[in-house]
Structure formats: structure tokens, C-alpha cells
Amino acid sequence: xxxxxxxxxVLIGAPLIALFAYGFSRDPAAIPSPLPGHDAPAFALTVxxxxxxxxxxxxxxTIRLADLAGxxxxxxxxxxxxxxxxxxxxxxxxxxxxxxxxxAQFIGVLYNxxxxxxxxxxxxxxxxxxxxxxxxxxxxxxxxxxxxxxxxFIVDATGRxxxxxxxxxxxxxxxxxxxxxxxxxAAGDTTPRALxx
Amino acid sequence: MIGFLAHNxxxxxxxxxxxxxVITPVAIRTGRREWLQLTYGxxxxxxxxxxxxxxxxxxxxxxxxxxxxxxxxxxSRSTPLLFTVISLWGALEGSILFWAWVLALYATxxxxxxxxxxxxxxxxxxxxxLAVAAFFAILLVGPADPFLPMSPVPAxxxxxxxxxxxxxxxxxxxxxxxxGYVGMSVPFAFAMGAIFSNEATSNDWSVLSRRWMLASxxxxxxxxxxxxxxxxxxxxxxxxxxWDPVENASFLPWLTATAYLHSVMVQERRNMLxxxxxxxxxxxxxxxxxxxxxxxxGILSSVHAFTTGAIGYYFLGFIAVVLLTTxxxxxxxxxxxxxxxxxxxxxxxxxxxxxxxxxxxxVMLTVLVGTLYPLVxxxxxxxxxxxxxxxxxxxxxxxxxxxxxxxxxxxxxxxGSTTWADARKRLYPPLISALILGSVAVIAGARGIYSxxxxxxxxxxxxxxxxxxxxxxxxxxxxxxxGWATALVRLVKGNRRRYGGYLAHIGALFVALGITASSTFRxxxxxxxxxxxxxxxxxxxxxxxxxxxxxxxQRSVIGTTLxxxxxxxAVIGTIEPRMNYYHVSDQPVPTPDVxxxxxxxxxxxxxxxxxxxxxxxxxxxxxxxxxxxWLGGLIIVIGAVIGLFQGQGRLSSVSANxxxxxxxxxxxxx
Numbered sequence: 001x002x003x004x005x006x007x008x009x010v011l012i013g014a015p016l017i018a019l020f021a022y023g024f025s026r027d028p029a030a031i032p033s034p035l036p037g038h039d040a041p042a043f044a045l046t047v048x049x050x051x052x053x054x055x056x057x058x059x060x061x062t063i064r065l066a067d068l069a070g071x072x073x074x075x076x077x078x079x080x081x082x083x084x085x086x087x088x089x090x091x092x093x094x095x096x097x098x099x100x101x102x103x104a105q106f107i108g109v110l111y112n113x114x115x116x117x118x119x120x121x122x123x124x125x126x127x128x129x130x131x132x133x134x135x136x137x138x139x140x141x142x143x144x145x146x147x148x149x150x151x152x153f154i155v156d157a158t159g160r161x162x163x164x165x166x167x168x169x170x171x172x173x174x175x176x177x178x179x180x181x182x183x184x185x186a187a188g189d190t191t192p193r194a195l196x197x
Numbered sequence: 198m199i200g201f202l203a204h205n206x207x208x209x210x211x212x213x214x215x216x217x218x219v220i221t222p223v224a225i226r227t228g229r230r231e232w233l234q235l236t237y238g239x240x241x242x243x244x245x246x247x248x249x250x251x252x253x254x255x256x257x258x259x260x261x262x263x264x265x266x267x268x269x270x271x272x273s274r275s276t277p278l279l280f281t282v283i284s285l286w287g288a289l290e291g292s293i294l295f296w297a298w299v300l301a302l303y304a305t306x307x308x309x310x311x312x313x314x315x316x317x318x319x320x321x322x323x324x325x326x327l328a329v330a331a332f333f334a335i336l337l338v339g340p341a342d343p344f345l346p347m348s349p350v351p352a353x354x355x356x357x358x359x360x361x362x363x364x365x366x367x368x369x370x371x372x373x374x375x376x377g378y379v380g381m382s383v384p385f386a387f388a389m390g391a392i393f394s395n396e397a398t399s400n401d402w403s404v405l406s407r408r409w410m411l412a413s414x415x416x417x418x419x420x421x422x423x424x425x426x427x428x429x430x431x432x433x434x435x436x437x438x439x440w441d442p443v444e445n446a447s448f449l450p451w452l453t454a455t456a457y458l459h460s461v462m463v464q465e466r467r468n469m470l471x472x473x474x475x476x477x478x479x480x481x482x483x484x485x486x487x488x489x490x491x492x493x494x495g496i497l498s499s500v501h502a503f504t505t506g507a508i509g510y511y512f513l514g515f516i517a518v519v520l521l522t523t524x525x526x527x528x529x530x531x532x533x534x535x536x537x538x539x540x541x542x543x544x545x546x547x548x549x550x551x552x553x554x555x556x557x558x559x560v561m562l563t564v565l566v567g568t569l570y571p572l573v574x575x576x577x578x579x580x581x582x583x584x585x586x587x588x589x590x591x592x593x594x595x596x597x598x599x600x601x602x603x604x605x606x607x608x609x610x611x612x613g614s615t616t617w618a619d620a621r622k623r624l625y626p627p628l629i630s631a632l633i634l635g636s637v638a639v640i641a642g643a644r645g646i647y648s649x650x651x652x653x654x655x656x657x658x659x660x661x662x663x664x665x666x667x668x669x670x671x672x673x674x675x676x677x678x679x680g681w682a683t684a685l686v687r688l689v690k691g692n693r694r695r696y697g698g699y700l701a702h703i704g705a706l707f708v709a710l711g712i713t714a715s716s717t718f719r720x721x722x723x724x725x726x727x728x729x730x731x732x733x734x735x736x737x738x739x740x741x742x743x744x745x746x747x748x749x750x751q752r753s754v755i756g757t758t759l760x761x762x763x764x765x766x767a768v769i770g771t772i773e774p775r776m777n778y779y780h781v782s783d784q785p786v787p788t789p790d791v792x793x794x795x796x797x798x799x800x801x802x803x804x805x806x807x808x809x810x811x812x813x814x815x816x817x818x819x820x821x822x823x824x825x826x827w828l829g830g831l832i833i834v835i836g837a838v839i840g841l842f843q844g845q846g847r848l849s850s851v852s853a854n855x856x857x858x859x860x861x862x863x864x865x866x867x
Contacts, residue, residue: 001529009528010521017517019569020490022576081805117805 036164040065040075040155041143045107045133048115049122054100057131063107065159071103072181073155074174077141079113080121082149088168089125092152095174096130103157104178106130111141111149156181200265200344203253207337207344210246213239214331221324222393225317233320240308240323243330244301251298254285254343264350267291267343273356273781275751279368284357286371289508290343295371296489297333299379303409304330307383311405318402322383322390329382332515340507356751359779363786366427370420374447377417378485381450383409384457385482388475392526397475397534400465406478407461408841414454415837421447422708422830433787433802435721435818437826438712440589445568446488449561453481456557458698459550459607466612467547469538472531473554479523483516484561490516491568542614549607556596556603563592598651601709604702605658608665627664631657643717651713659706662699669696689839697840704836707829714822715797721818723804727811731762735819737799738762739772744810753778755785757803757813761792774803774815797821 044064050056057063065073076092078085096106108130110118115134122128135141144153152165154177163177217239224232257265258281261274271284271291286292304326311319337343361367387406391397424447425437438444457477464474490512527534541547567584609623634656635649643649666685673684689696722734726741742758756775763769775788789802800818807813 002532003529005531006525006529009524013520013524017513017520019572019576020513020516023572 035145035153035161038161040073040153040159040161041140042066043109043135043140043143045109045135045140047131048110048134049108049119049128049132051131052127052129055096055106055130061131063131063133065155068105068155069159070157071105072157072178074104074106074178075109075144075153075155076107076169077109077111077144077146077149077151079111079149080117081113082111084168085150086125088150088152088170089128091169091171091174093127093129095171095178098175099178100129102182104182108132109135109140111135111146112138154178154181157183198264199253199257199262200346203250203257204338204342204344206246206249206253207334210243210250211331211334211338213242213246214327214334217243217327218324218331221320221327225320236320236323236327237308237312239327240301240304243327243334244305247294247298247301247334250337250344251285251294254291254294255282258282258284261354263352263354264347265343266345266347269347269351269354271357272354273751274353275780276356276362277751279365280357280362283368283371284361286375287357287361287367290337290341292371292375293333293336293341293508294343296375296379297330297337299375300326300330300333300382303380303383307386307409314405316396317394318387318390318396318405320390321393322386324393325386325389326382329386332511336508336511340511355781356779359752359777359781359786360431362751362779363777363788364427364431366423366430370423370427373416373420373423377413377415377420378447378450378488380409380413380416381454381481381485383413384478388478389523389526391475392530392534397471397530400468400471403461403464403474407458408843410454410457410461410478410481411837411840414451414458415834415841417447417451417454418833418837419830421451422827422833426827426830429823430789430791431786433789435719435789435800435802435816435820437823440564440567440584440586442568443488443492445564445589446484446491449488449564449568450481450484452557452561452564453477453484456554456561457481459553459557463547463550464536467538467541468536469540469547470551470554471536472527472534475534476527477554479527483519483523484565486512486516486519541612544610544617544620545614546607546610546612549603549610553600553603553607556600560593560596560600563596564589567592594647597709598647598654601651601654601658601706604705605654605661608699608702609661627657627660630660638717641718645717648713648717651709655706655710655713659703662702662706665699666696694840694843697836697838697843699836700839701833701836704829704832704834707825707832709829711822711824711826711829715820715826718821719818721816723814723816725805725812725814732815732817734817737817737819738766739799739801739815739817741813741815742771744806744813746810751779751781753780755803755806757806757815759801759815761799772799772801774801776803776806793824795824798823 042065044062047057047059047061047063050059074092074096076088078089092106092108096104099106106129108128110132118132122132138146144151147166150168152169152174153161154163154165154174156162162181165173217236220232220239221236224230224236254265254267256262257268258272259278261268261272263269263272267288267290271288272281276284284291286295304323307326308319308323311322356362384406387402387409388397391402391406396402424444428439429435429437454477457474460470460474460477463470490509540551567588570584605627606624609627610620615623631653635653638649638652643652666688669688670681670684673679673688674681677684679687720735722732724732726732728741728743731738731740739759739761742760744755744757747754747756754775754777756773759772759774760768761770761772770792772790772792774790777786777788779786787802787804789800791801792799798818798820800820802816802818803813804816805814
């Protein structure tokens with residue numbers, strides 16, 4: 001045995017093992033979002049499904065992030081082919097209606113899907129209170145770093161992303177975040193603390 | 198009940214293999230060679246015990262015994278029998294059990310065939326295999342126990358992963374992969390045995406290890422091709438390779454095994470590269486374990502990855518032990534193993550083999566770096582990155598194209614050395630077919646430099662290898678007046694290893710041609726069709742006939758029938774892409790339909806449909822020469838089988854003739 005050579009070989013192999021050991025300290029599925037705490041990427045998206053009164057916007061209208069300044073915005077990325085989107089649909093639609101008349105705006109951004117099946121999907125789900133927009137070439141989804149649908153971003157009145165939610169979102173989470181971000185007067189009678197993450 | 202039996206069989210097997218591992222060095226060091234019967238007995242007993250466990254699992258699956266945890270996790274009363282049986286390897290614990298069984302089978306075969314061989318090589322090899330078996334046995338009674346009792350016993354289970362019960366190739370690809378992957382433990386065991394028994398300083402042991410490597414290599418080649426085929430038939434994207442970490446994991450040991458099969462010839466003929474060849478042997482095994490680790494530990498994100506759990510830490514420990522042990526053993530003994538043989542002339546077969554090894558190793562390192570880079574990037578820079586197809590295509594394709602060329606050069610050159618004039622005479626003729634195929638590719642519209650080169654080199658190498666057959670047959674025809682068919686058969690029989698190798702080359706060229714053509718000339722279009730409407734893609738026309746639905750026990754099927762139109766809009770066939778909705782899953786499984794011919798595939802996938810059946814959106818892909826890939830895989834396997842049946846007599850004469858020159862055109866062998 002040449003122990004010197006053996007020792008050098010171990011020095012070469014050890015970092016590889018250390019690397020694998022490090023691999024366990026992380027979850028390959030967890031994708032950190034750089035966004036919360038930063039300004040929300042700007043967008044200008046065209047409405048294809050108007051929503052229902054009083055939240056409706058005419059089809060063909062363009063919704064810009066800049067126009068939403070002063071409001072809490074809920075930007076939900078979804079698709080008609082997405083199973084979990086069905087699960088969160090009622091929560092989103094009803095919560096949006098709950099905040100009608102207050103400075104809160106819900107937008108559904110269509111992800112890798114076409115307006116025709118998406119419109120049918122909305123009808124099939126019994127309608128949607130807030131407008132849905134198309135995202136050509138997924139540019140907005142890319143800006144927001146969307147990895148899959150559904151993902152929901154809550155943007156505060158100053159245009160800063162306050163919260164990113166991966167997977168179906170519940171009415172409770174939506175309300176807690178919106179209430180914590182709305183001006184006190186507008187938030188209504190209850191003001192639960194923001195969910196801290 | 199059956200779970201209890203199987204679990205205890207596995208517990209006993211842990212003790213048995215541990216005994217076998219410990220007793221071997223004691224028996225040899227103390228000169229009590231009769232104790233080696235215990236080593237061999239441990240190998241046989243382990244096979245018996247793991248067989249009991251594996252059979253128990255099959256029985257539990259077939260009888261829907263949901264008191265067994267693995268059956269509860271992957272079984273379902275509505276799954277067809279075949280898919281119930283093969284769900285044995287459909288999830289983590291079952292696949293580890295199957296792995297252990299294949300390993301036990303290999304170990305038994307090694308002892309059965311080689312136990313009479315004098316010396317300590319075989320006992321130490323058996324010990325090494327038992328040590329590897331011990332790891333899997335420990336997994337099976339610990340973190341990957343498939344026989345945990347369920348309480349309460351569920352009435353039914355979810356069934357296997359829907360993607361895995363959607364195609365018959367699921368019955369073919371995994372067993373081949375295990376036979377290839379696990380088989381590579383055997384050459385490794387011989388390499389370790391050679392070091393422990395001091396035989397590594399000679400070339401004799403490699404005669405044993407290379408046959409096992411060739412067999413495993415044949416299985417792994419077949420498995421990779423079958424995996425490509427499965428992905429092509431099932432996943433609906435019309436592709437067969439995506440440089441996914443787990444695909445890479447199967448490719449890495451294939452590359453080193455291929456390099457080994459070539460370098461071992463240089464070792465035997467020229468008494469060179471002994472240390473290098475042993476390194477390849479060891480690296481191949483380490484890469485199979487690394488591949489398993491990547492698949493099973495959840496360390497990398499991949500479509501193939503199994504669920505994460507404590508098992509990852511066991512694998513980490515195992516891979517650390519394997520890596521450090523082999524590094525210490527090989528590096529520590531490297532001076533003794535090293536050979537001082539000399540390279541012949543620059544224009545010689547061994548030079549080409551050196552280049553072949555260089556390129557294969559370069560591709561292996563490139564793929565390894567690309568696969569592990571996301572991990573490195575996160576560890577060092579704290580960023581998430583993914584390394585995709587562009588990296589691998591850009592980095593690995595040039596070397597692979599060069600390898601195609603070398604496949605044509607190597608067989609034409611003799612061992613030792615030759616004059617440049619002779620080399621030119623051997624190497625120039627195939628340039629004609631290179632020119633022809635390259636030109637055809639350019640005329641057909643190929644523009645990428647590597648694509649054109651690949652076509653030209655395939656032409657070159659195909660003629661180069663076929664020419665070897667031709668020269669040999671002609672020599673026999675002239676010398677013995679044999680008919681051409683007889684000459685071919687006797688030529689191959691006279692040197693099966695050599696002509697099996699050339700046949701494997703030809704198979705590889707089929708694969709290369711299929712891959713190059715289908716990636717260069719792929720055309721696809723997507724359209725929403727009303728019944729009666731047609732879609733034409735690259736000269737192929739389909740017409741939507743109808744959209745239909747069908748209920749099956751375990752799934753609902755939505756299908757579309759499209760007529761394939763020939764000349765004058767005559768219907769020449771139908772094609773039926775479907776969407777399968779398994780009851781256990783929300784996600785539909787797209788099921789494309791493929792119409793194959795020698796010229797290529799018409800591939801149709803159902804993308805979406807109107808629930809009323811009023812229209813359907815289909816994607817039509819035309820990919821030339823794809824079936825040549827599958828055919829090439831078959832030819833590679835036939836080549837490997839021919840090479841395997843080299844007579845025993847020749848095996849022992851090989852090392853005696855180690856340094857002899859071989860006339861390349863002789864046909865009667867050295």
C-alpha cells in the first residue's frame with residue numbers, strides 16, 4: 001500500500017461526499033422566491049373574461065399594475081387545465097366579492113392556456129366575480145417567477161409584493177393578508193395580524 | 198402473515214451475508230480454505246432468502262394482500278394483473294427488493310461458474326458482492342422495509358403511479374436496467390478481488406470481469422434504448438431523451454463501461470492501461486451507485502425521482518464507504534498495478550482506442566458535471582440553477598460525433614503499428630460513403646455542422662465496419678472456396694468477440710443515424726380539428742374522424758380516431774391518440790399513437806378536446822428514422838450476445854497471445 005497516494009485520493013473524494021451531504025440540507029422542490037419584499041414587476045394585460053358586477057372590467061380593457069397603485073392587489077396565476085385551481089376558485093371569487101367597494105383588486109392571469117377553454121372553464125365553475133386577463137408568451141408569469149399554477153401574489157398599496165402563495169389559496173389566508181395590508185379604515189371591523197413567514 | 202415471513206427471511210439474510218463477508222478474509226489469512234464453503238454458502242443462502250422475500254411480494258401483490266405496506270401503497274384491485282406484478286419495481290421499496298434479488302442472482306451465478314478457479318480472486322469477489330448485498334439487505338429491513346404490517350388493513354389501494362401503468366414497456370425497461378446496473382457490480386467485485394488477492398498485477402482476472410461487463414453492458418444498452426422508447430411512446434412530447442438527471446445517471450456508467458470494453462482489449466493485447474482499465478471498472482460501479490443514489494435520495498429534482506426519506510442518509514453513508522474504500526485501494530496499489538507497455542505506432546488500433554477512451558471519459562465528465570452542477574451552484578453560490586438540454590447538447594454532442602468517426606477508424610487499423618501508406622489504404626475507401634451520406638443530409642436541408650458531420654461519420658463508420666466483414670468473408674471465400682453465407686458464419690464463429698463488436702458498432706450507428714435524423718428533420722404542428730377536417734405535416738395528412746369515450750375498470754379513456762390519408766386522399770390507416778383518466782389521479786395521462794415505417798414516424802398526440810366531442814386539438818409530429826433507434830438497440834444486443842459466446846478455449850489463449858500482432862484482414866483471428 002502506498003498510503004501517500006491513498007491519502008491524496010481521499011482528499012479528492014471527500015469534497016464530493018461533502019457535497020452530497022450538503023444536498024440533504026435542502027429540498028430540491030423548494031424554490032425560494034426572490035420577490036416578497038420587492039417591487040412587483042410591472043404588467044399590462046388584456047381582459048378576456050370581464051368578471052361580474054360590481055368588479056367587472058370590459059373584455060379588451062388593459063389592466064396595468066401602475067393603475068392599481070393605492071389598492072391591495074391579488075394576482076392569481078391559473079389555467080383551465082390545472083386541477084388545484086378548481087379547489088381555490090370559490091375562495092378567490094367569494095373573497096373578491098367580499099372586498100367589493102374597498103381598495104382591493106383581484107386579477108386572474110391565465111397561464112399557458114387559451115381564452116376559449118378558460119372562458120368555458122369559468123362558466124363551468126359557475127362564474128368568476130373578478131376579471132381574468134391573458135398573458136401572451138407568459139411574460140408576466142416569467143417576470144413573477146411562476147413555476148406552476150396556481151400561484152398567488154398579494155401586492156400592497158405601494159406596489160410591493162407582500163406575500164407569495166404556492167398552491168391553492170384559502171379564503172382565510174386571503175382575508176388575513178388583505179386585511180393586514182388595507183388602510184385601517186378600509187379594513188373593516190376586524191384587523192388580524194399579518195401572517196408572518 | 199406473508200409479510201412476516203418475508204421480513205424474517207430478509208433479517209436472516211442480513212446475518213448470513215454479514216457472516217459471509219467476515220469469514221472470507223479469515224479463511225484465506227488463516228489458510229482454512231474449507232471455510233470458504235461458508236462464503237459460497239452465504240451467497241446461495243442469500244439468494245434463497247431474497248427469492249423467498251421477492252416471491253412473497255409478488256404473491257402479496259397478486260392476491261391484493263393490503264396488510265403488506267408496499268401493496269397498500271401501490272396495489273389496487275382494479276389494476277390489470279400484469280401491471281400489478283410489475284408494480285414490484287414501480288416504487289421505492291419494491292425496487293430496492295428487486296435490486297437485492299438481481300444482485301443475489303448475479304452473486305450466485307458468479308460463484309456457480311467460477312468457484313473452481315484456483316486462487317483467492319473468486320472468494321474475494323464473492324465477499325465484495327456480499328458486502329454490497331449487505332447494504333441492500335439492511336435497507337430492506339430498515340428504512341425501505343416493504344413488508345411493514347398495516348393496521349387497520351385497507352380495503353383497496355391507490356394502484357401504481359399512473360404513468361407507470363400506461364405502457365407495456367414498463368414491464369421491460371426497469372428489469373433490463375437492473376440487470377445492467379446491478380450486473381456492473383460483478384466486474385467491480387472482480388476488480389476488488391484482484392486487488393485483495395494480488396492478482397491485479399496480472400491480466401488474468403480481466404478475462405473474467407470483462408465477460409460480465411459485456412453482459413451487463415448489453416443489458417444496460419438495451420435498457421437505455423427501451424427507456425427512450427418508453428418515454429417516446431408515453432410522455433407525448435415526441436422526444437426520447439431530455440438529459441434528465443436520472444437519464445444521465447443511466448448514461449454515465451454506460452459510457453465508462455463502453456470505455457472499459459475497449460481499454461480491456463488494449464490491456465490484453467499490448468499489456469498497457471491495466472490501471473486505467475481497473476479504474477474504469479471501479480468507476481462504472483461507483484457511477485451505478487451514484488445513479489441509484491440520485492434517483493432514490495431525492496437529492497436532485499427529476500421526473501423519475503422516488504420519494505425522499507431516511508433512505509437517502511443510508512445511501513450517503515454507503516456511497517461514502519464505497520468511494521473512499523475504492524479510492525484508497527486503487528490509489529494505494531496503483532504503483533503495483535501500473536503497466537509499462539508501450540504504445541505502437543500513431544496509426545494503430547490502440548491509438549484509436551486511447552482516443553475513444555478519452556472522448557468517452559470526456560462525455561462522462563461533462564454529463565456528470567452538468568448533472569451535479571445545480572448542487573454545486575447552490576452549495577457554493579446559494580443559487581438555484583438548472584442545467585438543461587442546451588448545455589449537454591453543446592458540450593457532449595461534439596465528442597459523441599467524434600466517437601462515431603472513431604468507430605469507423607478503429608476496426609480498420611491493425612494492432613501495433615503500420616505504415617502511413619498502409620493506413621491510408623485502409624482508411625480512405627469509406628470516405629466515399631461519408632461523402633454520399635453527408636451530401637444527402639445537406640440536400641435534405643441539414644445545416645448544423647455537427648448534424649452534417651454526424652451523417653457523414655455514420656456513413657464512414659458503417660462502411661468501415663461492413664468492410665471488415667467483407668474483407669474477412671472475401672479472404673475465406675478465396676482461401677477455402679466457401680460460399681458467401683458459409684464464409685460469414687465461419688468468420689463470425691472464428692472470432693465472435695471481434696465480429697460481435699463490429700455488429701454492436703453497426704447497431705450504434707443505427708441509433709446515431711436515427712437520433713441525428715429525427716432531431717435534424719423533425720416537423721410538428723398543432724391544430725384544432727372539427728370532424729372531417731384535415732391537417733398536413735411534412736407530407737403526412739390526417740383527418741379527424743371522431744372523438745369517443747370508453748370506460749375501463751381502472752380508468753376512463755377519451756380517444757380520437759384520425760384517418761391517415763395517402764395518395765388521392767385514400768385512407769391508408771387510422772391513428773388513435775388517447776387521454777387516459779385513471780381513477781386514482783386528477784391528472785390525465787396523454788397517450789400518443791405512433792405510426793411507424795422504415796422512413797420514420799407519424800406521431801399524434803391528443804392535446805385537448807371539446808367535452809361534447811365537437812372538436813379535438815391534436816399535435817402531429819413527423820420524425821424521420823426514429824424506428825432505426827429501436828432497431829439499432831436490438832442490433833447492439835445481438836452484437837453483445839455474439840461477443841459473449843466466445844469459446845472458453847479462446848479466452849485462455851488471449852492472454853498468452855497478449856502482445857501478438859493481428860493482421861486486420863486475416864479473418865481467422867490472432
